[in-house]
Amino acid sequence: MLEISDLTARVAGKEILNGINLTVKAGEVHAIMGPNGSGKSTLAQVLAGREDYEVTRGSVTFEGHDLLAMRPEERARAGLFLGFQYPVEIPGVNNVYLLKAALNAKRKAAGEPEVDAYEFLALIREKMKFMQMSETFLTRGVNEGFSGGEKKRNEVLQMLVLEPKLAILDETDSGLDIDALKVVSKGVNSLRDPARAVVLVTHYQRLLDYVIPDQVHVLSGGRIVKSGDKSLAQELERRGYDWVMGAQVA
């Protein structure tokens, strides 16, 4: 589904990614871990198409298409979803309106008709209930005045409505209390499907107790320095990032 090869990228003139290689197959859940400043979020943003991040080398294919040649909106419509680490507040743009516009953009790209208003509302209500979100959310501006936890739930809600083929969740677990973490994990798990894939970018192992990854990668200095199965995350938790970084130096 996703094939990243020797990906190198720069932000504000500084190399942040230094040759990433990663293959994610349909049905898989990958976790990307690493210390602060290792390039985790940059990788997520580059995959979503952030324009001020300059790709200087390498290639990324998504379902056989050249992802780097696609505009951010085209990537989204093709089934890529980024759950933001810091979802931006957009006062004046209604939450429901955004959800509907996003869903219709995707349907239009797939040659499907626009969603029926009644059907749409029913869908939103169902997903909101699943995410344990209050109905007042419907009338508010996008992320406007949301707490950190509410913003993350909102990201997962959008993901559930859009049903992406590939979801990249950038620290969706950070700042969540244990109850919210369970709800968010439930949302992510509900999307697990042989035809979909999930990339979890996370700093802590905690989320991986609830969403069990198939593979775990450790990012450091802009490259993947170690890969393994879920036990790698547990070992990291025990021994800390210094253990992998030490291994890298040796």
Add this chain to the structure above:
Amino acid sequence: MSAALRSFETQWRARTPDALQPIREQAMQRFLKLGLPSLRDETWRYTDLRSLAALSYGEAGCAAGGATTGDAALSLVDFKQHAATLTMINGCPLLDADLPVVNCIEINSIKDIYNRDPSQLRQFFEAASDADQRRWVLLNTALFIDGLYLKITGAVATPLVILHVSTGVAAQAAHPRVIIDASPGASATIIEHHVSQGDIAPLNNSNTHIALGRDAQLEHYRVYATGAGATHLDSLDIHQAQDSQCRQFTIALGGGLVRSSLEARLNQRGASLDSYSLLVGHQERHVDCVNIVTHAAPHTRSRQTARAIASDVSRVIFNSKVIVNAGANGSDSKQSCRGLLLSPSAEIDTRPQLEIHADEVKCAHGATTGRLDPDMLFYLLSRGLDRETAQSLLVFAFLADVLTGMSVSSARAAIENALINQLPDAQILRKFR
């Protein structure tokens, strides 16, 4: 002396004196002495009137243009949802036999009132001032032919619309005058809608004076929607008594050169003003807005919310000043001006100012101007919205603070509609509504 000044003097000399002569005389003498404002005057530093000064102006008469009355296309408010429309042509009110009857609003011509009893209106004509922002008010006082005097005596549920129609040629000048006098406890919504017949119109030098009695409430709109060749100099004076509340909307959506000023005085404890400005620069339009709010009594409150958008080669200026007089402790004011540039050749200047002479006050101000927020834009794109839609959504979101404050839904809808036509990607924006 400029050609314009000479021509105004000629008009002045040709007039037949009337019951307001002493007030007019004083105003005209000040005006002639001070001359037209120039770039050297503090509140005029962004607006060059030299081309205007080079013209000689005749009087724009009270021609009763048949086509202008009751024209639905010119109406800003759904006719089922408002109490009445009063039409003024070049400042002259059309007060004929069909004059609507609205409960709790007495509708009169200013001329009729002062011919009967000049003392009744004297309080609404301010003493001649040398302040540069009042220069054109002096001329209006000297030369206005007639105007509307509205006395609100009770609670009026539905909005009253004043349709100002400007018609004629650029070498003419009109001086529309409106007085809104709300009795203690009265409440109303009044919408002043300025339009022109065609792109070219006389120089329009309008003034509105609002006086709110104790506990009175007014929602007032002034909507500039004249043609692209029109010059409009508009001034608004608001005087508020104890516990009165005023919500004021200034909407600049038309005209070639628009100068809009607001001077509010919160004269007694508990008076509260919410001023909203939506200033839209489009094509070659120049919009210069000046607000001066004076807290003249303790425990008075003001809020100013201005949103400026400029596209093409337009220019929008918003200067606001809050003055807290000595002794006006407990005054509470906020100024928020934000500008959004939609073209590299457009320009927005905002300048919030504070002048505080009291001790215990709460005054906040902020001003920002920029382009669309790239983080917001990327967020919307990452959800699959196309770029034009995302940009247009953000433009509307930017204006939401002003638009959502409007309680007259049909006026808001009409204003949004007109606004959309002046933004890039009008077709896309239509789909949102």
